[in-house]
Amino acid sequence: MADKKDRKDIICSCTGTTKQKILQLIDDGATDIAKISSATGAMTGCASCDVLIIDLLKEHIKS
Numbered sequence: 081m082a083d084k085k086d087r088k089d090i091i092c093s094c095t096g097t098t099k100q101k102i103l104q105l106i107d108d109g110a111t112d113i114a115k116i117s118s119a120t121g122a123m124t125g126c127a128s129c130d131v132l133i134i135d136l137l138k139e140h141i142k143s
């Protein structure tokens with residue numbers, strides 16, 4: 081339950097990009113911040129979401 085709510089968290093408030101959307105992109109092969117940005121528009125506004133997106137990439141990319 082907590083995990084479902086967590087996945088709906090907004091990571092980028094400028095574009096409404098959710099954690100779930102970013103995790104889906106990572107699952108689909110996105111490996112860097114530029115791919116996340118081009119797919120969602122995240123970081124095209126104030127760019128304050130960059131650290132959150134970098135953290136998600138670090139946590140979820142399997143090397």
Ligand code: FES
Pocket residue numbers: 091092093094095122123124125126127128129130
């Ligand atoms: S919060 Fe992502 S660009 Fe502003």
